[in-house]
Amino acid sequence: MDDAPIARPPATTAKPIWQRPVSRRTVLATGAAGATAAALAALWKGNDLSQILDRVRDYTHGYQGALSTPRARAAHALRRAGFGATSVELDRYAAMTSTTMTQSVLNYQQTSNAALEAQLPTLDLTSDKGPAAGAVQAWWLQRMVQTARPLEEKMTLFWHGLLTSGLDKAGPAQMYSQNQLFRKMALANFDELLKAVSKDPAMMVYLDTETNRKGKPNENYARELMELFTTGIGHYTEDDVRESARAFTGWTLTGGKQLRYTTDSAFNPKYFDSGQKTFMGKTGNFTGDDIVEMLVPLRATAERLSTRLFSFFAYANPEPEIVRHLADTFQQSHYNVGAVVREIFAMDAFYSPKAYRALIKSPAELAAQTLRATGSDARAYGAAVTASAAMGQMLFYPPNVAGWPAGTSWINSSTLLTRLNFVNGATQRMRSASPSATLDQLTSTLVDGNLSPTTRDGLQAFAAAHPTNAAGLLFMVLATPEFQLN
Amino acid sequence: MFSRRDFIKQGLIPVFAGSAVPSVFANGLAAAAADSPNAAPNDRILVLVQLAGGNDGLNTLIPFADGAYHDARPTLRQDQGVLPLNSQLGLHPNLKGLKASFDAGQLAIVQGVGYPSPNLSHFASMSIWETANVKSGIGDGWLGRYLNYLDKVGESPNHALEGVSAGSLVPPELRSSTPVTALQSLKTFRLQPVNEHGTQVDVENPLMKFYGAFKGAGPAPFGALLDATLTEALQASHALQATDASYVAKATYPANSPIASSLKLVAETIVSGLGVRVAHVTLGGFDNHAREKPVHDKLLLELDQALAAFMQDLQGHGLGDRVLVMTWSEFGRRVKENGSAGTDHGTAAPMFLLGAPVKGGLYGEQPSLSALDNGNLKFTTDFRSVYASVLQGYLNAPASDLLGGTYEMLPLLKA
Numbered sequence: 001m002d003d004a005p006i007a008r009p010p011a012t013t014a015k016p017i018w019q020r021p022v023s024r025r026t027v028l029a030t031g032a033a034g035a036t037a038a039a040l041a042a043l044w045k046g047n048d049l050s051q052i053l054d055r056v057r058d059y060t061h062g063y064q065g066a067l068s069t070p071r072a073r074a075a076h077a078l079r080r081a082g083f084g085a086t087s088v089e090l091d092r093y094a095a096m097t098s099t100t101m102t103q104s105v106l107n108y109q110q111t112s113n114a115a116l117e118a119q120l121p122t123l124d125l126t127s128d129k130g131p132a133a134g135a136v137q138a139w140w141l142q143r144m145v146q147t148a149r150p151l152e153e154k155m156t157l158f159w160h161g162l163l164t165s166g167l168d169k170a171g172p173a174q175m176y177s178q179n180q181l182f183r184k185m186a187l188a189n190f191d192e193l194l195k196a197v198s199k200d201p202a203m204m205v206y207l208d209t210e211t212n213r214k215g216k217p218n219e220n221y222a223r224e225l226m227e228l229f230t231t232g233i234g235h236y237t238e239d240d241v242r243e244s245a246r247a248f249t250g251w252t253l254t255g256g257k258q259l260r261y262t263t264d265s266a267f268n269p270k271y272f273d274s275g276q277k278t279f280m281g282k283t284g285n286f287t288g289d290d291i292v293e294m295l296v297p298l299r300a301t302a303e304r305l306s307t308r309l310f311s312f313f314a315y316a317n318p319e320p321e322i323v324r325h326l327a328d329t330f331q332q333s334h335y336n337v338g339a340v341v342r343e344i345f346a347m348d349a350f351y352s353p354k355a356y357r358a359l360i361k362s363p364a365e366l367a368a369q370t371l372r373a374t375g376s377d378a379r380a381y382g383a384a385v386t387a388s389a390a391m392g393q394m395l396f397y398p399p400n401v402a403g404w405p406a407g408t409s410w411i412n413s414s415t416l417l418t419r420l421n422f423v424n425g426a427t428q429r430m431r432s433a434s435p436s437a438t439l440d441q442l443t444s445t446l447v448d449g450n451l452s453p454t455t456r457d458g459l460q461a462f463a464a465a466h467p468t469n470a471a472g473l474l475f476m477v478l479a480t481p482e483f484q485l486n
Numbered sequence: 487m488f489s490r491r492d493f494i495k496q497g498l499i500p501v502f503a504g505s506a507v508p509s510v511f512a513n514g515l516a517a518a519a520a521d522s523p524n525a526a527p528n529d530r531i532l533v534l535v536q537l538a539g540g541n542d543g544l545n546t547l548i549p550f551a552d553g554a555y556h557d558a559r560p561t562l563r564q565d566q567g568v569l570p571l572n573s574q575l576g577l578h579p580n581l582k583g584l585k586a587s588f589d590a591g592q593l594a595i596v597q598g599v600g601y602p603s604p605n606l607s608h609f610a611s612m613s614i615w616e617t618a619n620v621k622s623g624i625g626d627g628w629l630g631r632y633l634n635y636l637d638k639v640g641e642s643p644n645h646a647l648e649g650v651s652a653g654s655l656v657p658p659e660l661r662s663s664t665p666v667t668a669l670q671s672l673k674t675f676r677l678q679p680v681n682e683h684g685t686q687v688d689v690e691n692p693l694m695k696f697y698g699a700f701k702g703a704g705p706a707p708f709g710a711l712l713d714a715t716l717t718e719a720l721q722a723s724h725a726l727q728a729t730d731a732s733y734v735a736k737a738t739y740p741a742n743s744p745i746a747s748s749l750k751l752v753a754e755t756i757v758s759g760l761g762v763r764v765a766h767v768t769l770g771g772f773d774n775h776a777r778e779k780p781v782h783d784k785l786l787l788e789l790d791q792a793l794a795a796f797m798q799d800l801q802g803h804g805l806g807d808r809v810l811v812m813t814w815s816e817f818g819r820r821v822k823e824n825g826s827a828g829t830d831h832g833t834a835a836p837m838f839l840l841g842a843p844v845k846g847g848l849y850g851e852q853p854s855l856s857a858l859d860n861g862n863l864k865f866t867t868d869f870r871s872v873y874a875s876v877l878q879g880y881l882n883a884p885a886s887d888l889l890g891g892t893y894e895m896l897p898l899l900k901a
Contacts, residue, residue: 168770168771207775208775208776208826208828210776211775211776211777211825211826211827211828212826213825213826215825216824216825216826217824217825218775218776218824218825218826218828218830219775219824219830219831220773220775220776220830223606223607223831227607227609233607233610238606238860241606315706316706357706357708358706359706360708389654390654390670391654392654392655399655399770400538400539400608400609400770400773401608402608402609405655408708408711409655409656411708411711411712411715412655412656412666412667412668412715413646413665413667413668413675413715413718413719413722414654414667414668414669414670414675414719415654415655415668416712416715416716416719417675417676417677417719417723418654418670420677420678420693421674421677421678424678424680425678428681452696452699452700452703453699454695454696454698454699455695455696455699455700458692458695458696461692462692466682466687468683469680469682469683469687471680471681472680472681472682472687475680475689476680476689476692479689479693479696480696480700481696481697481700481708481709481712481713482700484708484712485708
């Protein structure tokens with residue numbers, strides 16, 4: 001993977017957009033220009049001067065060189081690559097160079113997760129019906145909170161949101177086993193992952209490949225494979241959907257259990273449609289793997305997956321130049337997802353002002369980061385799973401095959417109140433034995449010490465007025481708008 | 487505390503929805519407000535029921551007298567207990583409540599509803615229905631635009647409860663610069679105070695300040711979104727807490743039915759006089775590519791029982807005349823069943839309009855089962871005609887401005 005050729009722009013051109021560090025001065029100037037324009041616009045509308053000055057302060061505060069300190073960079077990287085960091089972790093990562101930190105996050109196979117595995121409850125994987133849905137959900141949330149390999153868990157969440165299956169059709173043991181597949185292949189080659197997912201029991205139930213047989217084609221999986229998992233709409237025809245559905249015949253669930261509970265699949269030639277299929281202009285006796293091998297090399301797939309990964313880790317709507325570079329990386333590395341993720345973390349764009357707090361914490365992220373701040377016991381995970389659902393994200397139960405719409409859709413009046421009330425409940429349940437941190441320590445660890453002056457003043461006032469209420473103060477920090485963002 | 491109008495004045499509207507109101511549409515609104523003195527809004531309520539996943543229209547409104555139906559559906563056909571509406575068409579056997587409404591003249595069924603060049607992707611087609619933009623599916627929701635219009639003409643009750651959805655997400659058809667409230671329960675819709683040794687510390691004011699101070703910060707418009715959302719949430723929660731909490735359902739809603747719980751929550755919100763104008767509920771699970779019959783039968787039963795309880799409840803509260811229910815789904819299913827005893831994605835399907843405001847009956851034309859397009863029905867009524875008829879004929883809003891075009895009006899509704 002490390003030896004894979006990486007596309008480089010011609011040497012004669014200017015530095016590419018993603019490798020242009022933005023100086024503190026540039027940010028100041030840009031921020032000030034924006035603020036000036038806003039102030040002028042406000043004056044134009046007849047607002048009074050003090051209001052305008054307040055707004056100038058609010059537009060410019062805090063973001064100049066927000067990521068200029070090693071600790072802030074580490075905190076940003078660990079929010080994105082994982083589920084936030086404790087003070088101790090921040091100290092450890094802040095002492096590394098960016099390159100070393102990225103290596104450490106990416107090469108997580110070298111980090112033992114034995115402590116987590118020892119803590120996890122045992123799931124019933126032997127009985128006919130397997131574990132209860134709630135047990136598997138709590139198990140995963142606990143992994144997010146306690147893992148020593150943050151990126152492994154974060155990529156698992158990424159795949160769950162892209163290559164979706166859900167408990168509305170698949171059973172808990174199937175979802176568990178798919179989740180382990182995502183974890184095992186978190187940074188694998190995309191074609192290999194898709195081939196495995198095509199035969200994964202949860203997916204076979206969720207998108208009906210288990211019923212897809214010779215003479216009885218079922219289009220569900222073939223359509224979503226193209227529309228959602230690879231090229232996106234506009235790169236295939238309805239005929240391609242119908243023909244490729246035939247290629248995915250032959251795989252069946254085995255093991256004699258009820259459909260929702262079986263976690264084994266096998267190829268049965270009797271059910272395979274071995275006739276000629278014409279797919280995207282080529283004709284042959286294609287299998288499902290053949291279809292995957294035709295879809296993954298397409299430029300549309302490379303660009304779509306690159307956009308999705310960058311938007312997941314850095315910010316939405318990446319510049320075309322960035323997408324082009326990541327898609328090149330993907331295509332030149334045998335479709336290696338790890339290579340693309342490595343490039344994203346190496347980009348200055350990843351640490352740019354544009355990336356800072358440019359994502360809204362998803363409910364799972366908010367829940368896991370909150371529990372990392374409050375400490376947690378076995379019961380906390382189940383409560384967090386329930387709260388996450390009320391915030392709009394029930395793990396293993398995406399709203400439909402497109403996954404969660406994410407972004408601004410996480411925030412509406414109901415989900416915002418639920419987020420604040422969840423955080424409140426979590427801090428109330430804190431063990432009184434938890435060491436109480438000072439306000440500076442809390443804000444430094446949880447929000448990079450980077451708050452609006454109003455919020456900083458407000459938190460100090462709360463701390464002064466409620467000196468014995470450590471849980472209340474932690475709530476106030478976790479309830480800030482800054483903490484809602486990633 | 488800022489009112490929504492303050493936000494509007496400050497030009498912060500677009501961040502609510504993440505996209506600016508298209509200028510062509512903004513002009514349309516201004517024109518509508520200025521030129522349509524007759525378009526006075528009213529206090530009527532529209533409840534949208536989304537059948538998510540693509541409802542099998544042919545097994546909902548069943549062409550039981552057509553041999554082609556029986557040929558195309560060897561395992562899925564309903565051949566017993568269909569509730570006939572005439573000599574050709576009948577309702578699924580589980581739609582007994584809707585049949586009773588039809589007989590009472592309170593159910594209008596529009597047949598073969600769709601749009602040109604149908605898209606067989608769930609998400610592309612949903613966006614088309616949600617935005618009424620058949621070209622790209624991009625833009626504000628069609629009912630979001632209606633709520634926006636209410637704001638502009640100054641007739642809106644002016645708080646975030648005029649548009650509500652049951653659940654944790656705001657559906658795209660309600661999205662615009664006008665905020666909409668997602669409700670999961672009226673009781674829990676409040677900010678919990680902080681506990682301090684058994685006493686309660688109110689944190690609304692400090693948090694409002696924090697969010698207000700953050701609203702212009704950051705590279706993305708999330709600060710403004712968070713601030714506006716908290717403001718709206720607290721306003722709505724105050725309205726909910728101030729309201730008479732004496733709602734008692736005047737019907738028995740089915741237990742263990744999410745759609746019934748959603749409709750009950752909507753009924754509670756309406757009965758409590760919170761100023762709801764548009765409500766949205768979702769019943770999912772219609773994407774039945776395999777083993778469709780038991781699943782679809784159960785879904786229609788749930789839908790029918792939940793709607794019957796909802797209508798009875800509203801009538802019991804004397805609100806039946808003010809509420810119209812309309813169902814929609816992103817598409818119907820393929821005419822011929824597939825080899826998995828299911829159906830793949832299709833095109834046209836019927837829509838139901840239910841309640842005292844409708845003129846009951848069958849509208850439009852049942853699509854032919856033999857003249858197909860790639861195995862799919864050819865639509866006979868454009869969904870935008872239905873939207874236009876509801877906007878103009880029921881909500882008294884300028885349909886052509888809100889839909890960006892003029893569509894045939896169907897006489898679905900009483901004046």
